[in-house]
Amino acid sequence: xxxxxxxxxxxxxxxxxxxxxxxxxxxxxxxxxxxxxxxxxxxxxxxxxxxxxxxxxxxxxxxxxxxxxxxxxxxxxxxxxxxxxxxxxxxxxxxxxxxxxxxxxxxxxxxxxxxxxxxxxxxxxxxxxxxxxxxxxxxxxxxxxxxxxxxxxxxxxxxxxxxxxxxxxxxxxxxxxxxxxxxxxxxxxxxxxxxxxxxxxxxxxxxxxxxxxxxxxxxxxxxxxxxxxxxxxxxxxxxxxxxxxxxxxxxxxxxxxxxxxxxxxxxxxxxxxxxxxxxxxxxxxxxxxxxxxxxxxxxxxxxxxxxxxxxxxxxxxxxxxxxxxxxxxxxxxxxxxxxxxxxxxxxxxxxxxxxxxxxxxxxxxxxxxxxxxxxxxxxxxxxxxxxxxxxxxxxxxxxxxxxxxxxxxxxxxxxxxxxxxxxxxxxxxxxxx
Numbered sequence: 471x472x473x474x475x476x477x478x479x480x481x482x483x484x485x486x487x488x489x490x491x492x493x494x495x496x497x498x499x500x501x502x503x504x505x506x507x508x509x510x511x512x513x514x515x516x517x518x519x520x521x522x523x524x525x526x527x528x529x530x531x532x533x534x535x536x537x538x539x540x541x542x543x544x545x546x547x548x549x550x551x552x553x554x555x556x557x558x559x560x561x562x563x564x565x566x567x568x569x570x571x572x573x574x575x576x577x578x579x580x581x582x583x584x585x586x587x588x589x590x591x592x593x594x595x596x597x598x599x600x601x602x603x604x605x606x607x608x609x610x611x612x613x614x615x616x617x618x619x620x621x622x623x624x625x626x627x628x629x630x631x632x633x634x635x636x637x638x639x640x641x642x643x644x645x646x647x648x649x650x651x652x653x654x655x656x657x658x659x660x661x662x663x664x665x666x667x668x669x670x671x672x673x674x675x676x677x678x679x680x681x682x683x684x685x686x687x688x689x690x691x692x693x694x695x696x697x698x699x700x701x702x703x704x705x706x707x708x709x710x711x712x713x714x715x716x717x718x719x720x721x722x723x724x725x726x727x728x729x730x731x732x733x734x735x736x737x738x739x740x741x742x743x744x745x746x747x748x749x750x751x752x753x754x755x756x757x758x759x760x761x762x763x764x765x766x767x768x769x770x771x772x773x774x775x776x777x778x779x780x781x782x783x784x785x786x787x788x789x790x791x792x793x794x795x796x797x798x799x800x801x802x803x804x805x806x807x808x809x810x811x812x813x814x815x816x817x818x819x820x821x822x823x824x825x826x827x828x829x830x831x832x833x834x835x836x837x838x839x840x841x842x843x844x845x846x847x848x849x850x851x852x853x854x855x856x857x858x859x860x861x862x863x864x865x866x867x868x869x870x871x872x873x874x875x876x877x878x879x880x881x882x883x884x885x886x887x888x889x890x891x892x893x894x895x896x897x898x899x900x901x902x903x
Contacts, residue, residue, distance in 0.1 A: 489525055492517040496532040514540050514548070514559070521546045529583075533558040539569050539588075542607065545577035553582045554613050561588035561600070563618060569600050570617070573607030576634045580609050588617040590627075598658065599627025601645065606634040618646045622689070623658035624672060632696050635662030643670045647683070653724075654689030656707060663698040664688070674709040674718055683709065683717070684749070685724030687739060697729045701873055708740040718742045719778070720749035721768060727752020727783035732761040733873050735851060735890045739768045744805070745778035746770035747795060752783035761866065762789045764851045764890040766843070771798040774805030776821075781807075785814045789863040791841045791851075791889040792821040818864040820888050837862065841889065852891040859888035 490505045494517045498510025503520040507530075511517040514534050517527045523545040530551045536559065542548060550557035561570045570588035571580060580602070588600040600617035602609055604626065614625040624645035628635045637657070647655035656672035657664060669687045687707035690697045709718035721741035725731060725748065736747045747768030750758050765776045776795030779785060792803045803821050806814070806829050815832035816825060824838045842857040844850040852874075853860055863886035869878040872892040879886050880894065887893055 489522075491525065492521050492527045494527060494529040494534075496530075496534075518542055518546065518548065523577075529557055531556040533560055535560045535562050536568065536570060537562070537566055540571045542571070542573045542578045542580070543575055545575050547579040547581060548583075549579070550582035554584045554611060557582060558584045558586070560586055561617065563587045563589035563600075567591055569603055571601070571609075572599075572603040572605070573609075574605040576606040578607035580607070580612065582611045584613040584615065586614075586616045590617075590619040590621060590623075598622040598629070600624055601642075602626045604628045604630060604635045604637075604662070606630055608636040608638070609640060610636070610638045611640070613641045613643070615641070615644045616646075618648065619655075620648060622653040624655040625669075626657045627654070628657070628659045628662045630661040632661060633663070637662070637664040638666055640667045641670070642667060643672065645672045647672075647674045647686075652683050653691055654685045654687075656686070657688045658685070659688065659690045659697050659699075661696055663696075663700070664702060665698070666701045668703045668705075669707065670703070671706045671708075673707070683719075685720040686718070686741065687721065688723045688725075689720070690729045691724065691726045697725075699723065699725075699729065699731045699734060701733045701871075702735075703873070704734060704736045704739065706738045709742050717744075719744045721745065721770065722747045722765075724749045725751070725758060727756035727758050727781070730759045730761075731763060732759070732868070733871075733890055734763045735873060736763060736765045737767050737849070737851065741770040741772075743772045744770055744774050746775045746797070747792075748777045749774070750777070750779045750785055751781045753781055755783070757784040757786065759786045760788070760790055761786075762863070762869075762872075762886070762888070762890055763791075765790065765792045765803075766794045766846060766851055768795045769797070773797060773799050774801045776803040778805045779807065779814060783813065787814070787816050788818055788866070789886060789888050790819045790821075791859055792819065793841050794843075794846060818862060818888060820859050820862070835862075835864070851889070853887060853889065853893045855893060855895075857887075857893065860893045861885040861887060863888045 492504045493510035495510040501509035504511045526547040590600040600619040601614040625642040656669045687704045704722045721739035722736040747765045775797035776792045818835045861883045873890040
């Protein structure tokens with residue numbers, strides 16, 4: 471028995487000794503396998519290529535200009551030493567026309583970079599995701615900015631299966647989707663989750679065709695029962711300079727059936743044709759859920775400044791505030807294709823005007839009044855104590871924290887508020903013995 475234990479111990483030591491970190495530095499000497507700073511690679515892909523499963527590639531401060539994409543196929547962590555404000559991956563567009571990063575392993579992680587100037591032309595293999603293409607894997611603590619796709623996913627494209635992809639604690643901003651791009655200037659999701667991210671100032675632009683284009687901020691355009699957008703701020707995404715014959719839908723988010731959106735602020739987005747803030751589409755067989763979101767100050771030239779609902783899939787809207795939006799044609803806060811709303815359930819929401827027709831089939835506890843935001847002019851959509859939306863929601867099993875990271879259900883009322891932010895009393899609680 472003692473001999474067996476010694477053998478197992480030596481085998482374990484051999485395994486951990488075989489694992490090694492690898493290093494990347496602008497001042498490295500390029501001595502493979504790059505296992506210390508003196509021998510560090512100057513090219514990120516070189517270190518990625520020698521890293522095996524469960525190893526980490528450390529990248530120190532600097533700007534790493536690409537001549538080809540960084541392609542990660544193993545279960546490794548690519549991590550900056552000092553974070554995204556000091557470590558930059560530059561796709562070098564327009565001098566080079568390639569995306570920045572591609573991940574194809576569920577356990578692969580990219581952590582702590584600013585990723586910019588990637589490009590994905592529509593005529594290349596898998597011509598999506600100019601900044602990052604995720605087939606499987608995780609992107610976290612990154613800034614994805616100023617990338618350009620002429621197909622799908624200016625910033626990030628996710629083509630995953632089930633729960634195999636995660637985007638978390640990222641800023642995805644100022645990415646572009648010129649012609650002939652169609653879906654998601656910021657993010658295009660086919661599966662997976664985006665959580666605790668800011669998706670802002672992404673743009674669908676240029677004119678010259680009659681094509682329809684969807685989701686300047688986020689697009690989810692596959693029927694899939696695992697697409698989750700949670701704890702995100704989606705703001706100031708726009709479709710601009712589009713021609714009279716061209717249509718754009720979903721300035722903030724265009725969500726196809728099977729998407730869950732919760733604890734999100736969707737504000738200040740713009741769309742030409744419909745759904746300045748949020749568009750909900752999709753066929754039967756999949757359910758779309760929108761819970762505890764605040765949708766405000768969005769605009770479209772056509773129908774549904776805040777939100778537009780169409781198609782016949784089940785849609786559950788619960789605990790949302792949809793207020794202060796505008797539309798050029800009809801439906802400032804929301805526009806419903808009533809013929810397709812027989813499967814829409816509205817409960818504990820705040821919006822104007824009151825629902826009518828088929829939309830009332832499964833409606834309950836909705837209110838039609840001003841939510842009394844703290845200071846919407848300065849972007850503060852939190853609620854004061856006097857708001858009619860406080861303690862007016864419906865408690866759900868998933869509820870823990872609000873968009874600010876505060877407790878979702880207060881200990882006094884035991885009832886959740888509407889919208890993305892929970893009202894919290896200020897002061898100190900004293901326990902009397």
